[in-house]
Amino acid sequence: MLKLSTLMGIFTVMFAYGLAPLGAQEMGSTAAGEAYAKQFCIECHGISEKVEMSPNLTAPSFKEIADTPGMTRQALLVWFRTPHPTMPNLVLEMQNEEDVIAYILSLKKINE
């Protein structure tokens, strides 16, 4: 018979090791994502949280992308894994992908 105290202990350990189901949006590092974007995306996209024009006028700024209604980690993952005629097919490593997604989503308007 599993005691409640045993269960609580298991959860405590899971939290301590970061195994608890985190908010699905929090899987990458925003700082690493920003650094990555500065290296690989800035040539075409406005990447800061300010509303700005993208250097490539057909590319939406990351702020605009973040504020697109319904924008989620899942939507961005799908985007990155689909070929795009107008954007070079960037091969993002899994971790870079999560980092960049975390960064883009961090630009979302918080209160609206």
Ligand code: HEC
């Ligand atoms: C050479 C220019 C270029 C580079 C470099 C580039 N992009 Fe893009 N990106 C575009 C263009 C142009 C579009 C618009 C494509 C369209 O709407 O068909 C776009 C669209 C997107 C979209 C989809 C926006 C939407 O609302 O559907 C995302 C997300 C995105 N880029 C992320 C990135 C990330 C992350 C990087 C860096 C790893 C990057 N891009 C690098 C040109 C670029």
